[in-house]
Amino acid sequence: MEPDQVTMEAIARWGGIVLPNEAARIGLADNAALIAELEALRGTMGFEEEPSGFEAALRDCREPGQ
Numbered sequence: 001m002e003p004d005q006v007t008m009e010a011i012a013r014w015g016g017i018v019l020p021n022e023a024a025r026i027g028l029a030d031n032a033a034l035i036a037e038l039e040a041l042r043g044t045m046g047f048e049e050e051p052s053g054f055e056a057a058l059r060d061c062r063e064p065g066q
Contacts, residue, residue: 007032 012018019025024033 008019008025011028019028
């Protein structure tokens with residue numbers, strides 16, 4: 001998948017760089033695909049209903065004898 005021209009122009013404007021080679025264009029296209037996959041997961045993932053306590057985690061990780 002080739003990144004669109006608008007994205008490449010935005011990078012050039014904001015960062016002052018032009019994609020140097022084919023590998024950079026492929027990397028940019030992969031990044032866009034990753035963002036699309038993450039957006040598809042939006043709303044499907046949730047946190048635990050009762051998050052673990054920080055103090056309990058510290059106690060569990062304490063070295064023996066302390």
